[in-house]
Amino acid sequence: MTYTFTNFLLIFHYTESIDEARTLTVCQTLLNLRETLREKEAKGIYISLKKTPQLYRAHHYEHLIKQLDKLSQKMELPIALGDYPKELFIELKHLSAQTQIKLFHTLPSALLFLNPQKNQKQLSVLLYDAEQSNADALSAALVKLGYSVTHAKSEAEFNTSASTNGYDMTITHSSLNLPKSMFTLQPSLGLSKELIQNLPVFIDTAVDSLVTITGLEAQKVKHAIQKFDVRLDQNIIIASMKFKGDLAGNFFLIFPKTIAATAIEAMLGESVSSDDTASLVDGIGELCNIITGSAKTLFSTKKLKVLFELPKTSISLQLALKDISDANGIWIEMLLSGKPFYMFITK
Secondary structure, eight states: OEEEEETTEEEEEOOSOOOHHHHHHHHHHHHHTHHHHHHTTOOEEEEEOTTSOOOOOHHHHHHHHHHHHHHHHHHTOOEEEESOOGGGHHHHHHHHTTSSOEEESSHHHHHHHHOGGGSOTTOEEEEOOSSHHHHHHHHHHHHHTTOEEEEOSSHHHHHHHHHHSOOSEEEOSOBOOOOTTTTOOOTTTOOOHHHHHTHHHHHHHHHHHHHHHHOSOEEEEEEEEESOOTTSOSOEEEEEEEEEESSOEEEEEEEEHHHHHHHHHHHHTSOOOTTOHHHHHHHHHHHHHHHHHHHHHHHHHTTOOEEEOOOEEESOHHHHHTTSOSOOEEEEEEEETTEEEEEEEEO
């Protein structure tokens, strides 16, 4: 058994077969390092199972996880298991479900969550988990930490996208088992945990709806936690909707007039001028209806009741923003046929 420090994490290599006696020795060794960890301002402990002989006995792993959970609370540091075989993940997730022990399939994944200061905020992350609730929890934590997250809808899509689309990081076979306070929302954000977790619903439905309706290519580029970007060119069309119920907030769809004309032309199959403000306002309002209608349908499959009000459309930033506070929200940059448009979600 050996250990090293890297990027403010203690990396502990569990190199022998896991049994109860060795687990107690490991925990005592880590406890003896408490002062060293404090001096080094450690952000957490990552226990690598890469060199552990693959002789699996559930009760030995259960004992390991329970002892590490007690140690994590005593030392007030997050502890993660990592470098485990993928086929072991489901069992580890089951055994750790009622604990604070995290599961990260790789060390880079652990660093992304446990020491986010090491990374640039606009890293693009590709995420997949077969269990939607676990994918939502991972995505919510990543969004709160300021990363741009893309959900793969299947393992095949994840593998293809990971090899071809140039993401900064990929995450799968991982679980946070959060103490609910560890990844708290930034105080200035003010969005509920449930809304953050369901942010991908808005993004995915916007992309899917626009592709279906217009036949044009649509994609998310990045997102950021910020206020509404009032530096936008004034030549824009804005549709907004309040929503309430199990989730509550304000949804904005923002199109430059030229892109609005492109989208509406593709939707209607007839020419629309970027100077025809009335047609653009009606068209973007209808797009907002379609996107939020699709989102509502997806929410209902997750047993979430969300009511969207009728859209309000405007060509004035001041009028569009008069009913919301000056708080931060999620600003999402999108592309339609290679040209930018935007979404904004706030309280």
